[in-house]
Amino acid sequence: MPLDHLLRGVLDRRWRIVLAALLLFALGATVVTGWPRSYLTQIVVAPAETTGLATSSLLSASALPLGSGLLDPRPVGNFAVYLDALRSPEAAAMLARDTGLLAYLTALRGARPLGPLRRALGLRIAADLDDAQNWLEARLAVTQGVASVTFTITLAHRDRAAALEALERLHALAEAKVRADLAGMARRRIAAIEARLAQENDLYLRTMLYDLLGQQQRAALVVQADEAVAARLVSAPMVEIRPSLPNRPLLLLLLAVVAPLASLFWAVCALLLGNPGYRGRMAQYGLAFGPDRQRTSAD
Numbered sequence: 001m002p003l004d005h006l007l008r009g010v011l012d013r014r015w016r017i018v019l020a021a022l023l024l025f026a027l028g029a030t031v032v033t034g035w036p037r038s039y040l041t042q043i044v045v046a047p048a049e050t051t052g053l054a055t056s057s058l059l060s061a062s063a064l065p066l067g068s069g070l071l072d073p074r075p076v077g078n079f080a081v082y083l084d085a086l087r088s089p090e091a092a093a094m095l096a097r098d099t100g101l102l103a104y105l106t107a108l109r110g111a112r113p114l115g116p117l118r119r120a121l122g123l124r125i126a127a128d129l130d131d132a133q134n135w136l137e138a139r140l141a142v143t144q145g146v147a148s149v150t151f152t153i154t155l156a157h158r159d160r161a162a163a164l165e166a167l168e169r170l171h172a173l174a175e176a177k178v179r180a181d182l183a184g185m186a187r188r189r190i191a192a193i194e195a196r197l198a199q200e201n202d203l204y205l206r207t208m209l210y211d212l213l214g215q216q217q218r219a220a221l222v223v224q225a226d227e228a229v230a231a232r233l234v235s236a237p238m239v240e241i242r243p244s245l246p247n248r249p250l251l252l253l254l255l256a257v258v259a260p261l262a263s264l265f266w267a268v269c270a271l272l273l274g275n276p277g278y279r280g281r282m283a284q285y286g287l288a289f290g291p292d293r294q295r296t297s298a299d
Contacts, residue, residue: 041163044234183220
């Protein structure tokens with residue numbers, strides 16, 4: 001079909017295209033405005049290793065964490081363990097045990113519109129630890145700052161108070177895990193060095209062992225004294241006053257752009273498929289539509 005004929009056909013059907021675009025926009029706007037919104041709670045943290053107070057091995061003063069590069073933005077050391085602990089199965093189990101997450105997820109699974117369908121099909125309604133793990137992985141986000149070493153950790157929840165409580169507990173759990181690992185490692189090293197000192201008689205080796213013992217005792221002291229060994233708080237957990245997820249204005253704006261384009265695309269496809277010349281060319285390649293398909297099959 002020539003381009004001028006295609007444009008003329010689109011112009012003749014302009015009111016149908018406008019009506020289809022309005023119907024599509026109204027349908028999408030109904031879904032967007034009716035979708036439940038969630039509160040976002042966030043916390044801003046910085047790796048404690050950047051302050052020169054902690055590294056993953058001996059907690060020695062260092063300008064950069066061990067194993068990192070100037071061009072490598074990935075978190076390493078204790079802070080990497082902290083970030084992984086936020087999404088770990090232990091974190092999901094803690095939320096299921098200490099908060100009302102399982103009851104919240106069970107209520108969501110039993111609510112409309114999919115709740116009655118699950119009941120009719122005999123599907124499971126009660127949430128379990130796997131559901132809690134999936135919810136945590138989908139709702140928790142970590143964003144690194146562009147111009148700094150800080151990280152913003154956000155958690156979305158439909159209940160405002162529950163969102164703040166969950167993020168506070170996740171931060172405390174991850175920090176406590178790193179602290180416990182470092183303290184346990186220091187205790188085991190101190191015990192091993194003291195046992196070796198009790199058996200060693202060589203003065204030169206005993207001097208080196210005493211140096212190692214002093215390093216491990218300093219590490220244990222730092223772990224016990226410092227309030228943050230993995231993530232130092234830059235901004236305490238805060239939750240917004242009004243829910244903001246999903247972003248309705250942005251979704252409606254995108255829908256206002258997509259709906260006319262989809263209607264125009266539908267009209268162009270209808271014109272091309274209804275053109276006899278186009279249908280004949282498609283039939284040469286073994287493709288047919290509508291009545292042409294029936295004639296091809298009869299032939």
